[in-house]
């Protein structure tokens with residue numbers, strides 16, 4: 001079938017200007033056939049009224065919790081939540097149960113997510129068996145099964161020589177090493193930023209625990225030539241180290257989350273684990289450094305680190321609850337409303353950070369709307385405004401610190417390879 005999206009506005013990929021145009025694509029081929037004003041007639045038309053027609057969003061860091069932790073999220077709820085957030089592709093982290101450390105688990109995630117038919121899922125497999133930080137997994141077998149990168153996210157690889165071996169092996173296979181940077185000898189049993197920890201009489205996490213491991217791994221990436229991708233960068237020192245690595249020509253890319261761009265530790269005035277996340281919400285100075293790093297390209301991409309947990313787990317209080325916040329359904333509205341509308345970040349810069357830049361960094365299709373490209377499209381409405389309401393999420397996780405925030409930029413349709421994978425208001429999958 002030939003389908004046309006009429007009446008939307010697109011971003012010019014050279015100038016970043018918005019312009020009115022229609023999009024014509026084929027749902028069997030899954031490709032865009034033409035973009036313009038005078039297009040052939042179609043079998044079906046999606047009629048818009050000025051909504052933004054953007055490349056489908058790509059999130060390189062989500063936790064889908066399946067297999068093993070399906071009370072937090074299932075593959076079905078996770079990929080539907082992703083599609084509802086405008087995402088056509090997500091990369092999922094391996095801290096599942098069993099851990100994503102064998103070809104069988106990778107193949108299971110790829111196969112089941114394909115059958116569900118919502119956002120596309122690209123597993124990131126473990127660096128070490130069981131994420132124990134010791135024996136390396138079989139990188140080649142994981143890659144063959146469909147893993148696009150390697151990470152022990154949830155934990156850092158503590159042993160330097162082990163990381164050197166991992167990067168050496170990853171380099172020969174051209175697989176990115178994606179790091180959760182946390183030197184546990186510095187973070188210890190900390191739970192939040194030291195200033196907030198002092199107020200609440202809890203143990204703090206030193207920012208140096210992040211920067212120290214980033215420094216080590218940039219040096220190892222320089223030695224090995226491996227592609228190093230740094231997860232959820234949160235401190236001023238970390239941004240400075242990544243900027244230094246890039247200036248030296250090291251192959252390092254990095255991501256920043258919506259919560260580290262919008263929140264700092266001062267929001268934690270009482271014991272509510274909705275604010276507990278790793279790395280923690282940092283100082284205002286750190287937040288501004290992350291924003292500056294995103295603006296100058298040091299932090300290449302936006303990733304949500306969507307980390308669903310149950311209400312029971314999050315009600316245990318900051319000392320005992322697990323780390324993590326959900327984010328995939330609210331990232332674009334939040335960043336559009338609080339960074340683009342006030343003029344802090346331009347619309348094209350935000351959009352490229354969620355589309356073209358992750359596609360380029362990880363060699364994924366999508367990220368661009370032009371004739372011949374895959375028909376991976378997010379349609380967002382920047383007029384419709386409403387408060388973030390966790391009970392309305394498609395995700396099983398309701399653990400957001402942004403409940404009640406008034407936002408615009410909600411996704412109305414998501415199209416992947418020409419197929420409608422989300423339409424605003426659709427029923428939850430079982």
Ligand SMILES: NC(=O)N[C@@H](CC(=O)O)C(=O)O
Pocket residue numbers: 063095153154155180276277278279305307308322323324325
């Ligand atoms: N970010 C978090 O606070 N939690 C993540 C783990 C991680 O991303 O390190 C999780 O799996 O819950």
Ligand SMILES: [Zn+2]
Pocket residue numbers: 153154155180181231232278279
């Ligand atoms: Zn992490």
Ligand SMILES: [Zn+2]
Pocket residue numbers: 061062063093153154305307
């Ligand atoms: Zn994570």
